[in-house]
Amino acid sequence: MVLLQAxxxxxxxxxxxxxxxxxxxALTIGLIVFIxxxxxxxxxxxxxxxxxxxxxxxxxxxxxxxxxxxxxxxxAADLHDDAGPLLATARLYLNENFVNLDKQTQLQSIxxxxxxxxDTIQLIRNISHSLMPPTLKNFGLxxxxxxxxxxISGSGSMNASSRFHDYRERLxxxxxxxxxxxxxxxxNNILKHSNASFIHxxxxxxxxxxxxxxxxxxxxLTQADFDKLGKSNVGLGLKNxxxxxxxxxxxxxxxxxxxxxxxxxxxxxxxxxDLKATG
Amino acid sequence: MSVVIDILxxxxxxxxxxxxxxxxFMDLFELTCLSIYxxxxxxxxxxxLLILTxxxxxxxxxxxxxxxxxxxxxSTSNAIGSLMxxxxxxxxxxxxxxxxxxxxxxMSPNFLIVVAxxxxxxxxxxxxxxxxxxxxxxxxxxxxxxxxxxxxxNILISIAFVMxxxxxxxxxxGNQNVDFTFPDDR
Numbered sequence: 001m002v003l004l005q006a007x008x009x010x011x012x013x014x015x016x017x018x019x020x021x022x023x024x025x026a027l028t029i030g031l032i033v034f035i036x037x038x039x040x041x042x043x044x045x046x047x048x049x050x051x052x053x054x055x056x057x058x059x060x061x062x063x064x065x066x067x068x069x070x071x072x073x074x075x076a077a078d079l080h081d082d083a084g085p086l087l088a089t090a091r092l093y094l095n096e097n098f099v100n101l102d103k104q105t106q107l108q109s110i111x112x113x114x115x116x117x118x119d120t121i122q123l124i125r126n127i128s129h130s131l132m133p134p135t136l137k138n139f140g141l142x143x144x145x146x147x148x149x150x151x152i153s154g155s156g157s158m159n160a161s162s163r164f165h166d167y168r169e170r171l172x173x174x175x176x177x178x179x180x181x182x183x184x185x186x187x188n189n190i191l192k193h194s195n196a197s198f199i200h201x202x203x204x205x206x207x208x209x210x211x212x213x214x215x216x217x218x219x220x221l222t223q224a225d226f227d228k229l230g231k232s233n234v235g236l237g238l239k240n241x242x243x244x245x246x247x248x249x250x251x252x253x254x255x256x257x258x259x260x261x262x263x264x265x266x267x268x269x270x271x272x273x274d275l276k277a278t279g
Numbered sequence: 280m281s282v283v284i285d286i287l288x289x290x291x292x293x294x295x296x297x298x299x300x301x302x303x304f305m306d307l308f309e310l311t312c313l314s315i316y317x318x319x320x321x322x323x324x325x326x327x328l329l330i331l332t333x334x335x336x337x338x339x340x341x342x343x344x345x346x347x348x349x350x351x352x353x354s355t356s357n358a359i360g361s362l363m364x365x366x367x368x369x370x371x372x373x374x375x376x377x378x379x380x381x382x383x384x385x386m387s388p389n390f391l392i393v394v395a396x397x398x399x400x401x402x403x404x405x406x407x408x409x410x411x412x413x414x415x416x417x418x419x420x421x422x423x424x425x426x427x428x429x430x431x432x433n434i435l436i437s438i439a440f441v442m443x444x445x446x447x448x449x450x451x452x453g454n455q456n457v458d459f460t461f462p463d464d465r
Contacts, residue, residue, distance in 0.1 A: 013409065017421060020405035028401040031369065032394055035376045042376070 059231075060246065063239030075127060082123050090116040132177070141176045142167050145183060145201060152187070152199070160187075162201040171210070171271070178244050179212065179269070182252075185237050186214055186265055194218025194263070205271070212267040220263025221254040245269075300345070303356055307341055310334070310360040313396070317367045320389050326370065333363045358407040361400045368397040388439040388446070395435030402428040 093113040098106065136144035142164040149160040170176065183201070190196055196218025204211045221229075229235035230242060245252055250269040257264045284305055314334045318327055340359050371393050403425050410418050 013413070013417070013421075016409065017405050017424070020408075021402050021424060024401035024404055025398065028397050031372060032397070035372045038376045 056230075060239055060243040063236050064243045066236060067240045075131075078123070078127050083120050086116050086120045086123065090120070133180070136176060136180050137173065140167075140170045141180060142203070144176075144180055148184065148187070149199070149201070152191070158191070158196065159198040160201075161199075162203075164203040166205040167203055175248060175269075178248055179267070182241050182244050182267060183212065183214070185241050189237055190214070190216050190218060190220075194220055208271050210269040210271050212269075214265045215257060215262045217262050220256070220265075222256070223254050226252070226254045303341070303344065306356045306360055310337055310363065313360075313364055313367075316392075317371065320393075321367075321371060321374065326374070329370065330367060333366065337363055354407045354410040358404065361404045361407055364396055364400045365404070368393050368400070372397075386442070388443040391439040391442065392436055395432045395439070398435070399428045399432035402431075 090113045093109040093116070098109060101109065133144050133147070135147045142162075145162050145164075149162050152158055152160040171179070187199065190199055194216055196216040199214060199216045202211075202213045202215075204213075226238060229238050241252060245267070248269050250267060253266045253268070255264060255266075256262070284301055287301070311334075314330055318330050321327060321330065337356075337359055341356055344356050375390065406421055406424050410421075413421070
């Protein structure tokens with residue numbers, strides 16, 4: 001109606017047309033400029049996120065490589081410092097003069113060499129077990145964790161217990177190994193830093209999600225501490241946990257429990273990958 | 280199509296006497312092309328449903344205007360078409376800004392075409408709205424706005440087509456030149 005009244009004279013038509021068109025154009029140009037700037041801002045933000053993610057990946061990769069190197073050095077040291085001298089000693093018992101010795105001394109040398117070779121076999125078995133625990137391979141995660149906790153409890157310094165509520169179907173072997181390594185690393189940290197008197201591990205599932213929860217009564221980490229350590233150069237073990245969980249698309253949460261007395265660590269994993277493999 | 284209609288109007292008396300109906304059909308053709316264009320650049324089902332709904336509404340108005348059978352040019356269909364194009368353009372731009380991933384830049388041909396359409400429609404919308412109330416001589420006085428808008432739009436669309444032709448598809452990574460067949464690489 002306003003428009004029609006405005007059309008009463010030629011001058012008014014020109015005015016309405018001029019202001020209407022200019023107004024519409026201004027609005028359109030304004031919208032286009034706004035969207036252009038907004039898009040630039042979004043792209044800049046996405047690039048920043050990508051950079052942060054790349055940095056995080058790089059830190060995790062470096063941590064993983066360093067840990068791998070440390071592991072190799074440990075194995076090399078075990079082989080060089082323990083297995084090497086043992087085998088050299090066994091060789092000494094069975095040297096060139098062996099045939100010239102009297103029968104009694106020969107038997108003693110053979111016995112000593114056998115003892116040393118047995119020790120070497122045990123040592124190599126221990127190294128092998130530390131790389132891939134046979135209980136885990138043969139009987140699964142539940143047995144391996146129970147085994148580990150029995151050893152801790154057996155030492156008498158700490159009470160360690162575990163309970164698996166829903167573990168009827170085993171996960172893929174490689175996934176079980178990753179979870180076991182994460183648990184080992186967490187337990188190792190608790191033993192080293194927390195001064196706890198007990199550790200309790202529970203396992204449960206909810207739909208497609210698989211949970212591992214560890215409670216302890218010592219000094220623990222909160223999520224803020226964990227995030228802070230994740231960004232710094234220290235906390236190699238925690239970074240290793242992060243990189244292992246990334247493989248399983250898992251998450252880890254560090255917090256105090258409801259009573260604010262105990263610390264709890266929750267590892268949450270998706271079982272979809274496993275179901276796909278078995279299905 | 281526009282050129283064909285202009286030639287037809289200039290050479291054929293019968294066509295010239297029905298020029299307003301021909302313009303109406305020209306509007307329909309234009310809007311159909313634009314709807315198809317938006318249908319292709321907007322991908323989600325909801326967006327496509329919106330395009331179809333708006334097009335159906337336009338068709339209803341088109342039939343009503345055609346049945347009026349007036350000798351005067353009814354710019355209502357053009358105004359409705361302009362509003363529809365404006366709505367779809369704004370929808371595209373909002374969608375563009377929300378779902379922007381960086382892969383589709385503001386310098387992409389589609390963005391430029393939509394900007395050209397928006398500028399055209401927003402500058403000619405008021406002429407379309409009031410031209411129903413104008414006589415033919417008054418209309419010709421303000422028709423230069425439409426001409427300028429069309430020229431500007433055509434220039435922008437031409438730039439968009441040139442950009443499309445010389446557009447570089449980004450390579451996924453920088454080692455395209457490595458000769459993997461070199462024996463030492465095996």
